[in-house]
Amino acid sequence: MADPMKIRAAMQGDKVEVKVLMSHIMETGQRKDAKGANIPAHFIQNVTAVHNGKTVLAAQWGPAVSTNPFLSFRFKGGKPGEKVQITWTDNKGDKRTDEATISG
Amino acid sequence: MSRLSFAAGALLALCCGGTIAQTAAEGIERYRQMIAEGNPAELFEAKGEDIWKQKRGPKRASLEQCDLGLGPGVVAGAYAQLPRYFKDADRVMDLETRLVHCMVTLQGISDADAKRNPYSTPERPSDMESLVSFVTAESKGVKMNVALSHQKEREMYQIGEKMFYYRGGPHDFSCATCHGEDAKRIRLQDLPNLTNTKDAQRAYTTWPAYRVSQGTVRTFQWRLFDCFRQQRFPALEFTSDASIALTTFLAKNANGGTLAAPALKR
Numbered sequence A: 001m002a003d004p005m006k007i008r009a010a011m012q013g014d015k016v017e018v019k020v021l022m023s024h025i026m027e028t029g030q031r032k033d034a035k036g037a038n039i040p041a042h043f044i045q046n047v048t049a050v051h052n053g054k055t056v057l058a059a060q061w062g063p064a065v066s067t068n069p070f071l072s073f074r075f076k077g078g079k080p081g082e083k084v085q086i087t088w089t090d091n092k093g094d095k096r097t098d099e100a101t102i103s104g
Numbered sequence B: 001m002s003r004l005s006f007a008a009g010a011l012l013a014l015c016c017g018g019t020i021a022q023t024a025a026e027g028i029e030r031y032r033q034m035i036a037e038g039n040p041a042e043l044f045e046a047k048g049e050d051i052w053k054q055k056r057g058p059k060r061a062s063l064e065q066c067d068l069g070l071g072p073g074v075v076a077g078a079y080a081q082l083p084r085y086f087k088d089a090d091r092v093m094d095l096e097t098r099l100v101h102c103m104v105t106l107q108g109i110s111d112a113d114a115k116r117n118p119y120s121t122p123e124r125p126s127d128m129e130s131l132v133s134f135v136t137a138e139s140k141g142v143k144m145n146v147a148l149s150h151q152k153e154r155e156m157y158q159i160g161e162k163m164f165y166y167r168g169g170p171h172d173f174s175c176a177t178c179h180g181e182d183a184k185r186i187r188l189q190d191l192p193n194l195t196n197t198k199d200a201q202r203a204y205t206t207w208p209a210y211r212v213s214q215g216t217v218r219t220f221q222w223r224l225f226d227c228f229r230q231q232r233f234p235a236l237e238f239t240s241d242a243s244i245a246l247t248t249f250l251a252k253n254a255n256g257g258t259l260a261a262p263a264l265k266r
Helices: B008-017 B024-036 B041-053 B095-107 B127-137 B151-165 B175-179 B197-205 B220-230 B241-253
Strands: A006-012 A015-021 A044-051 A054-060 A070-076 A083-090 A095-101 B084-086 B091-093 B184-186 B189-191 B209-211 B216-218 B263-265
Touching (some): A006 A083, A006 A095, A006 B041, A044 A070, A054 A070, B041 B127, B041 B209, B041 B216, B084 B151, B091 B095, B091 B151, B091 B241, B095 B127, B095 B220, B151 B175, B175 B184, B216 B220, B220 B241
Parallel strands (some): B209 B263
Antiparallel strands (some): A006 A015, A015 A070, A044 A054, A044 A083, A083 A095, B084 B091, B184 B189, B209 B216
């Protein structure tokens, strides 16, 4: 089971600014261990952000994104008190969803 | 998609491909600012809090009754007064040493097991790094205040001072060789002059820290361990008296500085 994300969502003028920290090893598949064997790739492939049932962000990620990635974005139409859900899925099928309430 | 920013790749590209006139130090400073709000140390703080509250070890106990110097279970502000003398152990202890002590006395974990994995690797996370993140974060904004009120604390300080200026090893290095003058650096990293109060405060209050290049939070014990490695000194033993003496010296010299740990470093 993956560790929880840390999500902040706050109004910035008429837009909602969302900042997400994800806990993930983001292994590229290019590294070798002490014995010289390849360390298998393990990284987040898809990230989606949902607000009121509507997808406001969908991203496809690759192995070039850092360990414990940080994602920041803004979207229109959110109001304080409403919720934003973030979901990531990695290449091993592991999945994690967390949500945050938009603050004023 | 233009508002997207990914921690390492995109930000590095921004900081270094931006203004050409920018110096390296300014670039690194800007990079630090940009990701300070998204410090992954927060993930370790949350994990550390879980581990703190979990019932573990043969005694099925949590660490919630651990006395970090301000009484059993008091975490807030405790890190600002460490290292200190603990009567129950008759020893001056820093945070990591005290955590090991609590794991042994409260949870019944063996001393060897408690000290087994202080520094994580990508394949093997370390509970110690998470616990230290949690405890130090509870002292954010608190001013460093190492009292040296006990004789043993003063002794530790004096030993630490001697160690700081002691030259040895194949390179004939002391800590002061790199940290005793202004404007020294290793590659692009500016080194703090630890004999000057401002630098000493800034350095001490930003450890432990999440190292982006290593993808994990490193503790102060690790900082000293890695300094010893870079000096080609014998490996610094985790929670040894030598490590505590040096920590006492550096922590006391940072008195008055406001804790900002776990910070974020490149």
